[in-house]
Amino acid sequence: MTPGPTLIRRCLHCQGLLKQRNIRGRHGLRRPVWSDEALGAPMFPEASSLVACAHCRAVVWGPELEKVDSYASPMRYSQFFDTENKYEKEREEIRLKEILYEEVPFFEAPTEEQLFSYINSTSLPSNKELQVRGIAWRTGNDKRRTGTCDIPFSARETDNLARLVDLLNHHLDHEPVIRAEALRELGRMDEAKSLIETCTTPSAQDEVAQFILERILEGDTYVREITHDPDRQWRLLRRVRAQHEATIALPTHDLSGPPPFAITSRDWWFKVVGMLCHNWALIETEADGSVVVYFFHDQGKTRSGLPQYSGRQLRGRAAIVDSLPFSSVRQAERALRTNGFRRLEDDPGPWEGEQPTGIFFDARATEEGVYSRGEYWTHPN
Numbered sequence: 283m284t285p286g287p288t289l290i291r292r293c294l295h296c297q298g299l300l301k302q303r304n305i306r307g308r309h310g311l312r313r314p315v316w317s318d319e320a321l322g323a324p325m326f327p328e329a330s331s332l333v334a335c336a337h338c339r340a341v342v343w344g345p346e347l348e349k350v351d352s353y354a355s356p357m358r359y360s361q362f363f364d365t366e367n368k369y370e371k372e373r374e375e376i377r378l379k380e381i382l383y384e385e386v387p388f389f390e391a392p393t394e395e396q397l398f399s400y401i402n403s404t405s406l407p408s409n410k411e412l413q414v415r416g417i418a419w420r421t422g423n424d425k426r427r428t429g430t431c432d433i434p435f436s437a438r439e440t441d442n443l444a445r446l447v448d449l450l451n452h453h454l455d456h457e458p459v460i461r462a463e464a465l466r467e468l469g470r471m472d473e474a475k476s477l478i479e480t481c482t483t484p485s486a487q488d489e490v491a492q493f494i495l496e497r498i499l500e501g502d503t504y505v506r507e508i509t510h511d512p513d514r515q516w517r518l519l520r521r522v523r524a525q526h527e528a529t530i531a532l533p534t535h536d537l538s539g540p541p542p543f544a545i546t547s548r549d550w551w552f553k554v555v556g557m558l559c560h561n562w563a564l565i566e567t568e569a570d571g572s573v574v575v576y577f578f579h580d581q582g583k584t585r586s587g588l589p590q591y592s593g594r595q596l597r598g599r600a601a602i603v604d605s606l607p608f609s610s611v612r613q614a615e616r617a618l619r620t621n622g623f624r625r626l627e628d629d630p631g632p633w634e635g636e637q638p639t640g641i642f643f644d645a646r647a648t649e650e651g652v653y654s655r656g657e658y659w660t661h662p663n
């Protein structure tokens with residue numbers, strides 16, 4: 283971050299002078315941390331473009347104010363070894379201007395109050411209205427970034443945000459994730475959820491979008507600091523993959539292959555059994571109320587093979603390689619956990635994508651019965 287020149291501008295309402303300090307490289311260093319600020323959407327400029335005049339309190343667009351003078355930062359020259367006093371003259375000029383404009387107040391960020399009265403007093407073109415409402419939203423949220431108790435939206439904030447959502451809707455390069463965040467804070471969870479889930483832009487498939495989606499699913503409407511969660515990327519991957527799979531048709535099956543075996547559950551459990559090697563399980567409640575856990579290898583492959591079927595006949599199918607009976611789902615879950623299995627939904631990770639897909643068939647008669655034989659299975663106490 284290097285200090286840029288200081289600009290002297292004139293307020294168009296009161297003719298008073300204002301100082302604007304430019305800091306270069308701010309964009310690159312600023313890390314998104316809050317859910318409402320996370321996305322540097324192109325239509326939301328730096329909040330500093332809208333300023334409050336320190337003299338007349340008017341809200342004005344900083345870059346539109348008349349430029350009266352400017353001077354470079356003295357720090358710029360202190361960076362060089364100036365043995366020949368080469369920059370002495372420039373330094374002196376800067377020093378004089380600093381004295382001349384010493385009393386001139388700096389640009390100030392408008393308060394929430396000032397922003398709302400500005401919106402209500404002026405008729406703005408929609409692209410500017412969008413910017414002001416976006417800044418008003420974030421400025422209003424500043425009071426929620428500190429402190430311990432939740433502050434609900436005022437009626438004014440709710441109206442502003444609802445209007446912002448409408449404007450974003452009509453804006454050509456609208457950013458779906460920031461709109462989803464606005465909808466979330468308005469409590470319009472169904473709209474917010476479907477917006478993220480159906481959107482295929484890169485921003486809807488990054489970790490910020492995932493963070494916002496997870497708050498939506500929790501029913502949380504509050505502005506939140508984006509925390510670090512190393513597992514979030516796996517949950518994101520899982521979601522994006524499921525979204526993608528929903529759009530591809532299942533492979534066609536060769537009807538001469540092994541007869542299909544119906545299991546309705548796709549709530550996968552997995553166990554890491556070695557480097558890139560996992561066992562998979564599904565808990566199925568049968569029609570008679572009994573519970574069976576079915577086991578699979580990675581991608582539904584068999585160990586022993588099925589000599590009576592060709593590869594073509596087995597394409598798009600997954601082999602059930604073992605099973606164990608239980609008296610209840612709870613008992614089955616407990617036994618799976620005791621034996622090192624975890625639920626994929628709770629614990630997505632690099633094993634994602636190794637679970638069996640396609641239609642199931644029964645290969646228990648020719649497989650080794652890895653768990654039912656008892657050697658690799660521990661009964662919980």
Ligand SMILES: [Zn+2]
Pocket residue numbers: 293294295296297298335336337338339340
């Ligand atoms: Zn002014």
